[in-house]
Amino acid sequence: MSRLVMKFGGTSVATPDRIKRAAKRVAREVANGHDVIVIVSAMAGKTNELVGWVNETSPMYDAREYDAVVSSGENVTAGLMALTLQEMEIPARSWQGWQVPLKTNGAHGAARIEKIPTANLDEKFAAGMKVAVVAGFQGISPEGRITTLGRGGSDTTAVAFAAAFDAVRCDIYTDVDGVYTTDPRITAKARKLDRIAFEEMLELASLGAKVLQTRSVELAMRFGVKLRVLSSFEEYDETAGTLVCAEDEIMESNVVNGVAYSRDEAKMTLLGVEDRPGIAAAIFGPLAEAGVNVDMIVQNISEGGKTDMTFSCPVDQVARAKQAIEASGAVEYGELVVDDNVAKVSVVGIGMRSHAGAAARMFAALKDEGINIRVITTSEIKISVLIDRKYMELAVQALHDAFELEKAR
Ligand code: ADP
């Protein structure tokens, strides 16, 4: 029997009525002859509410209890989805992560999946179950405690199940009808892509496009999972949505295929750092130990044996970063300057490997809008800049125009 994985995000299961709509899509796939594994998110807004309650109760919370609370939203939707399917006379059963069991490491709040044994579900499918509804985003640690996979983690649950059960496809149902050239909420000129290469999707996701969790794309690429993103609200047909696939399955590619943004960034600069071997290690070692996700790093040319070191990190990690640097005492510096009003905007395209000039075009477009660039980083297929947050939308729109992405398909 062929297996299909269908994942429904928060807006697609936001009410009992929407769960019913989603269940009808599941019913159609059962009628098509598939055994279906449905992965559900919590109802829209639920996880944010739970995170809020945790922070209110305990600002320096125990991550194990954070996971105990924050994973609960998915338990509700999994049960409701199973009940809805049963009402439609489809043999369905819900599964929490630990019941499968979806085994993860012990990194609470951002756990990585280690193994999904298939025996339990296989046995039920063999006995006539048509749909297994699995609570997304959650697993169980080696110590037997509930873990969560990081925000947006149900995407990763879905791809991991598709890989483990050798599914014919992994369909990610969400509130947009596919992957766009940029977030369609930022510009109406954004275009839906019929296909996107794994590498590009990976970059877009890690640079802020939240339509897929980064780790889900990594897994799909590694295990060759056929991954599709489509709307749970629009009419369905075989060619709906965006297929995330290998580069050689795409006929031609533009230099730039997407623009991503990350709104809540901060820039920290250590002024007047002594320029000697080991200084970078002395700064970034303690930051890593404190769990700060350092992103861009720039070191200035030194003058008189002193230099400035700038790095960026998520804005909600500034306090932790400051504390780590001050507590370590391993570096002497003049002043620590924090700018927590910056955003990161990036352009992505595998075409950059073979075409020069993308950076010049990007910088010219930003100049034309009078937007100052604070930090630049590049890799083989992406260019990122840090700019003042108030110009973020404008920058995304300007870059979308500059690379003529309204013509993309
Ligand atoms: P779900 O709850 O279904 O997991 P998410 O909110 O996590 O949905 O992801 C879908 C959202 O991702 C869209 O509503 C859209 O605003 C945003 N998004 C950001 N970048 C893109 C992009 N390039 N293409 C499509 N959607 C994008």
Ligand code: ASP
């Ligand atoms: N509910 C979780 C979150 O909001 C996981 C997910 O929806 O993918 O991050």
Ligand code: MG
């Ligand atoms: Mg999501």
